[in-house]
Amino acid sequence: MEISKFQEMMRQLYFHRDSERGVAGTYDWFVDETKELGEALGSKDKKALEEEFADVLAWLASLANVTNVNLEEAAISKYPDRCPKCRQKPCKCTF
Numbered sequence: 432m433e434i435s436k437f438q439e440m441m442r443q444l445y446f447h448r449d450s451e452r453g454v455a456g457t458y459d460w461f462v463d464e465t466k467e468l469g470e471a472l473g474s475k476d477k478k479a480l481e482e483e484f485a486d487v488l489a490w491l492a493s494l495a496n497v498t499n500v501n502l503e504e505a506a507i508s509k510y511p512d513r514c515p516k517c518r519q520k521p522c523k524c525t526f
């Protein structure tokens with residue numbers, strides 16, 4: 432499934448609720464799910480880890496829907512098959 436199709440599926444499933452909750456409320460949920468992903472990173476439960484990744488992606492898509500951002504276009508625009516800073520693939524930036 433492409434990113435845009437996933438975002439559209441999330442729109443069909445949840446936009447009526449996401450739009451009522453609004454940007455700030457949806458962002459709070461996204462942050463909570465990201466914290467849960469952080470906790471799952473320390474676990475050996477692979478299934479739980481996968482579910483937390485799914486939740487973070489789902490809430491990111493919901494947040495993009497309520498802010499009218501096309502995730503796929505935004506991602507490909509910033510990361511067009513090369514690093515946006517050094518413009519290399521793979522990245523050769525020094526840290």
Ligand SMILES: [Zn+2]
Nearest residue numbers: 514517522524
């Ligand atoms: Zn780079």
